[in-house]
Amino acid sequence: MAGFQEPPIKKAKNDRTVDLSANTSQAPTQPSPSQAANGHTKARDGLGSFQNLKHKTPSKGTPQKTKNPEHLRNLLAQRHALPIFPARARLLEELRKNNTVIIIGETGSGKTTQIPQYIHEERLDRKGGICVTQPRRVAAISIAKRVAEEMDTNLGGLVGYSVRFEEAVCPATKVKYVTDGMLLREAISDPLLTRYSWILLDEAHERTINTDVLFGIVKDAQKTRRSLPGHDPLRLLIMSATMDVDHFSQYFGNCPVLYVEGRQHPIEMFYAKKQQEDYVMAAMTTVFQIHREAPPQHDILLFLTGQEEIDSVTTNLRQIAKDGSLAECPRLRVLSLYAALPAHQQLDVFRATAEGERKVIVSTNIAETSITIPGIRYVIDCGRAKVRTYHPGSGFDALKVKKISQAQAWQRAGRAGREASGSCYRAYTRAEFDAMNVNPTPEILRSNLASVMLQLLAMGIKNVVTFDFIDKPSAELLEAAIVQLSFLDAVVIKSDSLELTEAGRKMAQFPLEPRYAKVILSGPEHGCTEEEQAANARRKFTSVEGDHITLLKVFRAFKAAKKNKMWCHENFLNFRNLLYATEVRKQLVQVCERCGVALTSCQQKTDSVRRCLATGLFTSVAELQLDGKYLTLDTKQEAALHPTSALFGGKPAYVLFTELVQTGKAYMHLNSIVDPQWLHDIAPEYFRRKHVKR
Numbered sequence: 001m002a003g004f005q006e007p008p009i010k011k012a013k014n015d016r017t018v019d020l021s022a023n024t025s026q027a028p029t030q031p032s033p034s035q036a037a038n039g040h041t042k043a044r045d046g047l048g049s050f051q052n053l054k055h056k057t058p059s060k061g062t063p064q065k066t067k068n069p070e071h072l073r074n075l076l077a078q079r080h081a082l083p084i085f086p087a088r089a090r091l092l093e094e095l096r097k098n099n100t101v102i103i104i105g106e107t108g109s110g111k112t113t114q115i116p117q118y119i120h121e122e123r124l125d126r127k128g129g130i131c132v133t134q135p136r137r138v139a140a141i142s143i144a145k146r147v148a149e150e151m152d153t154n155l156g157g158l159v160g161y162s163v164r165f166e167e168a169v170c171p172a173t174k175v176k177y178v179t180d181g182m183l184l185r186e187a188i189s190d191p192l193l194t195r196y197s198w199i200l201l202d203e204a205h206e207r208t209i210n211t212d213v214l215f216g217i218v219k220d221a222q223k224t225r226r227s228l229p230g231h232d233p234l235r236l237l238i239m240s241a242t243m244d245v246d247h248f249s250q251y252f253g254n255c256p257v258l259y260v261e262g263r264q265h266p267i268e269m270f271y272a273k274k275q276q277e278d279y280v281m282a283a284m285t286t287v288f289q290i291h292r293e294a295p296p297q298h299d300i301l302l303f304l305t306g307q308e309e310i311d312s313v314t315t316n317l318r319q320i321a322k323d324g325s326l327a328e329c330p331r332l333r334v335l336s337l338y339a340a341l342p343a344h345q346q347l348d349v350f351r352a353t354a355e356g357e358r359k360v361i362v363s364t365n366i367a368e369t370s371i372t373i374p375g376i377r378y379v380i381d382c383g384r385a386k387v388r389t390y391h392p393g394s395g396f397d398a399l400k401v402k403k404i405s406q407a408q409a410w411q412r413a414g415r416a417g418r419e420a421s422g423s424c425y426r427a428y429t430r431a432e433f434d435a436m437n438v439n440p441t442p443e444i445l446r447s448n449l450a451s452v453m454l455q456l457l458a459m460g461i462k463n464v465v466t467f468d469f470i471d472k473p474s475a476e477l478l479e480a481a482i483v484q485l486s487f488l489d490a491v492v493i494k495s496d497s498l499e500l501t502e503a504g505r506k507m508a509q510f511p512l513e514p515r516y517a518k519v520i521l522s523g524p525e526h527g528c529t530e531e532e533q534a535a536n537a538r539r540k541f542t543s544v545e546g547d548h549i550t551l552l553k554v555f556r557a558f559k560a561a562k563k564n565k566m567w568c569h570e571n572f573l574n575f576r577n578l579l580y581a582t583e584v585r586k587q588l589v590q591v592c593e594r595c596g597v598a599l600t601s602c603q604q605k606t607d608s609v610r611r612c613l614a615t616g617l618f619t620s621v622a623e624l625q626l627d628g629k630y631l632t633l634d635t636k637q638e639a640a641l642h643p644t645s646a647l648f649g650g651k652p653a654y655v656l657f658t659e660l661v662q663t664g665k666a667y668m669h670l671n672s673i674v675d676p677q678w679l680h681d682i683a684p685e686y687f688r689r690k691h692v693k694r
């Protein structure tokens, strides 16, 4: 990189905030984590216990870890050194007084890990558990692990987590970290969220679609619980390091805003002296500058935009690390981190480095918020992220690299300086930073809303259009979702409301997009429920490895090989990914059983599988034109087969695609050949209007 300058940075504090750090000399004497856990064990079967979900740990009582007193003392000292600790008493006082509060505190001040523990230690969770949402699964899992350690309890006991297709909870779980999507799902069966006394919506500034919908759900649940006799109050905490405080406070009935001052470890900020033409090159150069100078075990976190870029940079970094001129430097362990990696691989980044080693983690914005990665002292921020925007008119998702917001830049910087002082290198100038948007655009204003709308309907919210959104999506987006759901026969449109059909009700039970749920529900009709689950299971963790039937064959072969690790190795298949697919499939089978969907298999008749896929994805079909190009039937958009597709190079007349993504050109991902006659059978009116020949 051309060089960095170091301007003074100090975030302005909002005028309306209450500074909790004032008057903090009277820090309370806390019970030790183990005392707190023990004390709580007695109350484990009280009203506040969670529903009995899948157990990863023994469900009897609150399992205790083998104690290591010194380690515990050390953890307790770390907790006491956090900026939030001196504010504990005042914070709790405010929480007792107010049913809803907004908490703003610097990254690393201790909001996510400490506040739930304070609530628990004071036994304010006697009547219901504490649920903390996170936008991402890797955060939910890793924070739950840390908090379980601090509370000296096994993960899945007093402290647990629940993310899609994976959870570690038991009836005694009191502090539960969940993805926002999971809490939304829970609200379908329990709209008043009765098993919780406390809901903490963390990283509110990120404005993920699920968190935005949760704002409305929890606000309504709180109001209804207040008005119904026999319900305990629902306490809400909205947390972040940076957010549009006035907007949020207004939405939540002018609730108070509490400000936790200070950070534990300083972060030195560096900006590029001049604008960088090639941010990837600039970032890589910075990695090696740091690598040459920093002591081993001072690790580096590099933020880039997407999987392909990250894969290419990790390959390059590994290559360059072999260079003779770096022989004196620590060994370099280069790791990738992005959403498409399976959970176990994502969690690899948390493993400490060996002696004489340095790890470099090259990540998307998946590592931007909440997490503490041990060892990270340096953050390099490219200032960009890949942003998905749905275009209702053309029906495709555009995936574009865009500048991040200032709030995101602060979050990225906040991943350094968590265990000790750190540095953040911004591959952009101070002027470029100043020109960034203050906050990111809420996802709900730029996403396909079909899934969310189905969930709201399943919760009994009849008029989705008048739902109390903090920021209302456009009429065009809402309309597009209604059209998609009615094509899937999930809803019927009545004069002023939407009504869920029986099929729609079932679709809402699946932790999948409505169109994939529809595919599974059509399984029995085509005698292939089992195959659909396999294909869907595989789809969860890979986007570009092949097409539906190829994946199905892989999955069947894996089962036939008795899930053998060596077999996977010999066939260049990822064993753990296939195991994960098996697990996902098992869970989808459970949902099918709950919904009364018969399990059938079409064996070798794989055209039934493709036909079944078309029942859910029939609006995602492209037709070959005379000039050899494809046009989507739905919106007449030009699209190409992605080079990774098994169909690439061939010219089938009709192609069903799973995803249409515009990166420069619009590419169809994960494709299957379909017969136009099937399309007419599935949705005659739709395809007649599209002039599809039989």
Ligand SMILES: Nc1ncnc2c1ncn2[C@@H]1O[C@H](COP(=O)(O)OP(=O)(O)OP(=O)(O)O)[C@@H](O)[C@H]1O
Binding pocket: 082, 105, 106, 107, 108, 109, 110, 111, 112, 113, 114, 142, 146, 240, 241, 369, 370, 371, 372, 373, 374, 414, 417, 418, 419
């Ligand atoms: N897995 C971990 N290993 C080591 N230290 C940790 C771990 N998790 C948390 N910590 C320590 O606890 C501190 C507080 O973390 P916490 O996630 O509660 O902060 P936060 O205020 O919620 O930050 P953010 O806004 O970035 O989410 C961290 O800065 C770090 O010192």
